[in-house]
Amino acid sequence: MRKVGFVLYPGYSTMSLVVSTVFEMANQHAGMKVYDVQMLSVDGGPIRTSAGFQIVTDRLSAEPLDLLVVGGSIEDTPPDVLTLLRRAPQFARRIAAPCTGALVLAEAGLLDGRRATTHWMYARAMAERYPKVRVEEDRIFIADGAIWTSAGMSAGIDLALALVEEDLGKEAARQVARQMVVYHRRSGGQSQFSTLLELEPTSDRMQSVLTYAQRHLSSRLSVEDLADVAHLSPRQFSRAFQSETGQSPAKAIEHMRLQAARSLLEDTHHSIDQIALQTGFADRDRMRRAFMRAYGQPPQVIRRATKPTSVEPA
Template identity: 60%
Template sequence: MQRIGFVVSPGFRVMSFAVASAFEFANFEMGEPVYEVHLLSETGGSVRTSLGMSVATEPFGAANFDTLIFGRGTEAPTPGLIEFARQAPARCRRIAATCLGAFILAEAGLLDGRRATTHWNRARDLQARFPKVKVEEDRIFIVDGQVWTSAGMTAGIDLALAMVEQDLGADVARAVARQLVVYHRRAGGQSQHSALLALAPKSDRIQNALAYAKRNLDTPLTVGELAEAAHLSPRQFSRAFRAETGQSPAKAVENLRVEAARLMMEQSRHSIDIIARQTGFADRDRMRRAFLRAFGQPPQVIRRNARAELVA
């Protein structure tokens, strides 16, 4: 049985418990207790969460764990917590940090020379405070040797699912994702930012049109088609779309295509021509211009950087 230790401190986010659920449902899928989860804190006892409720924890001790996962609370980490993190590599197989927990690992020196990520809103702060860390602010999670780091909030679930896949295989990880009603299990290299989230449509009709577009990126996707999906006339649709998203339908579709193409560039071996066709750009030149507008880099550079990260 693998012992998983969640290290918490006062004011930690309740969302952290969602990470533990991945291991809970892995036990359910396996039909036996594969993982044993423990909540740890420096002194043990009751620890208050960010919502004001309290949880019971075990104190740091000499016990070994297969995996230690650090989350940061609202208070500055104590010397005892930093020292516990510093000693972690000698006592466990994997060390992880979700969201701002990366600051604890960085202060303990565990991220020196390593690639790491954290919540996008604090990534530049992490880089400024700890220049020896190779911070990648636009990643869901990163694995560098025995150290795992994830972005904020729900990205911790993606990290935990990747751990389950490493331990028990892809089929079990997919089954756990279904139990958690995770719509799409994201790979670590995926961007923290979502084109759909940025558009933030308010009505079901515009949301339906965008969902239709995302499912059919390989087709021309005219305003008439999207309007039909929204059950509006083309004129009504264009007016409502811009009012809700601040963008034209054409620009929004391009953003969706760029997001899908970038993911394929990073995670597949398809040629650039195939990716351009499958994401609706029709040809590589059109896709190249869209990438330059969105990222300031052509597709080839995005792919080369992704492969270099994988080798590293």
């Protein structure tokens, strides 16, 4: 049985507790207690969370753990927690820090010389405050040796699913993801940002256009096509779309294609030519130019960053 300990302290973010559900579902899928999940603290007893309610914890001892999970807090991390974490590699085989828990590990010095990520809102500040940490802000999660960090909110679930996959295999992780009704599973290298979230149209009309576009990226998707979906003239549509999203239709569609293509590069073994066709770029040269404009790197470089064994020709 794998012992998983969550280290709690005052102001602990309740979002980090969602990670525990992945291990709970893994137990249900296995039909046995594969993971023994414990809520722990330095002294034991009730701990007040960021939501105001309390969670009863056991005292953290030096008993070996397979995984120690460190979440963030709305309050400063107590010195005794940092002292404990500095000793954690001695008794925990792996350490995971969803969201701003990465800042706690950085403060404890556990991320020095390592690659790490965190919620995009705090990534820049983390890089400035902890220059010894190699912060990669546009990542869902990163595993550097025995230490795992993730981006904010739901990315902790992706991290936990990756841990389950490492422990129990891909099919077990897939079944847990299905049970939780989440995507199985975003790769660690996938971008934290969503084009649809960034556009944030204010009307159902424009939202329906974006939904249509997302489902038909391989099609031409001209302004005339999108205007028909919105039941507007091309001129009316272009003005309304720009007003609601802050982008031209052409630029928004390119961003959606870029995001889809990057996801396919990171999560599949499809060739770059296939991905270019599937996402509406038509050919690899056109996709390459779009990648250089958006990311400053060609598709091959981004694929190699997440799939080291890839041999896609340049």
